[in-house]
Amino acid sequence: EPEVTQTPSHQVTQMGQEVILRCVPISNHLYFYWYRQILGQKVEFLVSFYNNEISEKSEIFDDQFSVERPDGSNFTLKIRSTKLEDSAMYFCASTLLDRRDTQYFGPGTRLTVL
Amino acid sequence: ILNVEQSPQSLHVQEGDSTNFTCSFPSSNFYALHWYRWETAKSPEALFVMTLNGDEKKKGRISATLNTKEGYSYLYIKGSQPEDSATYLCASSGNTGKLIFGQGTTLQVKP
Numbered sequence: 001e002p003e004v005t006q007t008p009s010h011q012v013t014q015m016g017q018e019v020i021l022r023c024v025p026i027s028n029h030l031y032f033y034w035y036r037q038i039l040g041q042k043v044e045f046l047v048s049f050y051n052n053e054i055s056e057k058s059e060i061f062d063d064q065f066s067v068e069r070p071d072g073s074n075f076t077l078k079i080r081s082t083k084l085e086d087s088a089m090y091f092c093a094s095t096l097l098d099r100r101d102t103q104y105f106g107p108g109t110r111l112t113v114l
Numbered sequence: 115i116l117n118v119e120q121s122p123q124s125l126h127v128q129e130g131d132s133t134n135f136t137c138s139f140p141s142s143n144f145y146a147l148h149w150y151r152w153e154t155a156k157s158p159e160a161l162f163v164m165t166l167n168g169d170e171k172k173k174g175r176i177s178a179t180l181n182t183k184e185g186y187s188y189l190y191i192k193g194s195q196p197e198d199s200a201t202y203l204c205a206s207s208g209n210t211g212k213l214i215f216g217q218g219t220t221l222q223v224k225p
Binding site: 055108 | 160
């Protein structure tokens with residue numbers, strides 16, 4: 001069964017460094033999302049992306065964050081200058097364009113900022 | 115209710131027990147209610163998507179109900195098994211697709 005994959009599974013970085021989290025959505029999906037879960041808190045929405053544009057973003061998704069679909073398969077989240085509070089599990093999700101009621105999630109990337 | 119809230123936060127049951135969890139969500143601007151099952155180190159797995167008031171859905175021993183007027187959903191597990199141990203996430207969505215999650219209920223089933 002097709003699945004969403006994410007790499008790396010765990011990323012450790014120093015504060016102030018740039019990180020890129022990578023996602024490979026299911027191949028025929030066209031709508032993409034990033035969520036994150038800070039330890040002990042709720043999973044929270046960051047951004048949705050369709051047709052090479054951001055559709056919606058939360059107030060968390062400030063200028064330090066960006067998303068890109070650099071080719072036909074990858075979907076990336078970049079954090080330009082990481083802060084300690086960016087430490088979290090980051091999830092990618094994707095949906096079919098006409099079945100946006102069901103989001104398929106990847107296993108997540110655990111980001112640790114030291 | 116402004117946020118999605120789930121209770122209890124955690125639950126420990128014996129194998130064979132039946133159990134249920136609650137999800138409360140804002141009833142205004144409601145579009146859909148989602149239940150996910152999330153095992154550690156795995157992807158959250160979609161269990162149910164419900165949109166209509168009074169909806170009931172079933173998948174094996176797991177079922178869910180929806181009350182959009184009062185803003186709650188119940189998830190039931192009949193005859194819990196150790197493999198049911200996981201965190202169960204509830205999320206509400208509007209018509210943009212963005213999911214607003216509750217804090218999850220972590221279920222531990224003891225053999």
